[in-house]
Amino acid sequence: MQYQWYPGHMVKAKRLIKENLKLVDLVLELLDARIPLSSRNPDIDEIVGQKPRIILLSKCDLADKEKTNLWINYFTKNNIKCVEVDLIKGTGLKKVLSLAKEIGAQKHQNQLLKGRINRPTRMMILGIPNVGKSTLINKLANRSVAQTGDKPGVTKNKQWIKTGNNLEMMDTPGVLWPKFDDEMVGFKLAVTGAIKDEIVxxxxxxxxxxxxxxxxxxxxxxxxxxxxxxxxxxxxxxxxxxxxxxxxxxxxxxxxxxxxxxxxxxxxxxxxxxxxxxx
Incomplete structure (x- = not known):
């Protein structure tokens, strides 16, 4: 069976991400710890380019701990910062904030040297549907500011959220890609809830x-x-x-x-x- 889901709002979301990437200092790419490779949108690397990035492995409480450690080592060896996070308990978020502030401080120093006014560090949250982007933002903001749900497709437009940590975050809609070359990737996305059950x-x-x-x-x-x-x-x-x-x-x-x-x-x-x- 073929697993595919690419509704019209995802095309708009992909365009929105490209247009707003220049406004942020870094990207938080949220992946499902149960499918760290299958939940990586292959288009994101091209879109993000050289923009600083931190990978967050969400739902780590549902994933095999030993396998999660192997994936963290994999991303680290490929020079990508990677943190496992439990968005229910908030585990790992302090480390995420620390890394974000470290990247932001480097950006701010460059701005000051150019005579620009210091501003909050801006982050864009990216990921597939139902991976926990809005839940992450609510945890980092310490309040309910982004709409959440246990079904894919809740967030349909970008949202800017300010926090008390000198950070600003942009929540974006979950984006898949037009065609899954490997049907097992489609299966893994579907069984973990990234594709609507009604169409599988x-x-x-x-x-x-x-x-x-x-x-x-x-x-x-x-x-x-x-x-x-x-x-x-x-x-x-x-x-x-x-x-x-x-x-x-x-x-x-x-x-x-x-x-x-x-x-x-x-x-x-x-x-x-x-x-x-x-x-």
Whole structure:
């Protein structure tokens, strides 16, 4: 199955990012710690260019800690500052602010040498839909100033937010890219919630997720659902649904209900801490 989602407001958002990049001192690129590679918009590197950048791995509480450390080392070796953050607890945000102020201080020094008036450090927040950009801004601002939601596509326009830390932040809409060359990238974006559920096949997502977990996290499914993992993915979904008592009229197995529960519990972290992008 093909996973694609590129509504018209994303085209506008991409243009908005390009037009406003010159107004900021640095970029905070927010990635999903469960899919650090798949959640990187390939267009962002070209758009951002040489602008200073800090990568934030959000939802680290849902990701495999060992795999997250490997990804931090990966980005660091590629000369990109990278910090894991828990946007619910606020873990890692002090380090983000410290790095941002460090970059801002260098910019301000250059401005003073040119005779320009000192101003707050300006940051642009970039990332795919539903990765936590607005939640990040609310945490940094210590108040609810950016609209949030657990579905992709909440932010539709840019927002400038001032904080008490001599920082100004620009929230931008989540932007995907027109075509996913690898359908597994599309699957990973969909199963983590970056693509609207209404336009994807939840059954297909469940099959792929089951197979991935069987291959890379053996025993995890059986621990959660009490069903042995010695079957195919479609057979496992049916067995899971039967075990949970998901039945339709006529006493037939409602495996679609099972698929929805599996995907939801994965997103909620009830299956354990899982990373889908592996190095």
């Amino acid at each position: 096949n939840v059954e297909d997502m469940a099959y792929r997720l089951i197979q991935f977990l069987m291959d890379n996290y053996p025993g995890l499914l059986s621990k959660r659902y009490g069903v042995p993992e010695n079957t195919s993915a479609p057979e496992y979904l049916i067995a899971l649904s039967e075990k949970r008592g998901f039945l339709k009229q006529g006493n037939t197995v409602d495996y679609m209900k099972g698929a929805e529960v599996l995907v939801r519990e994965f997103r909620q972290g009830k299956l354990g801490r899982i990373t889908l992008d592996l190095l």
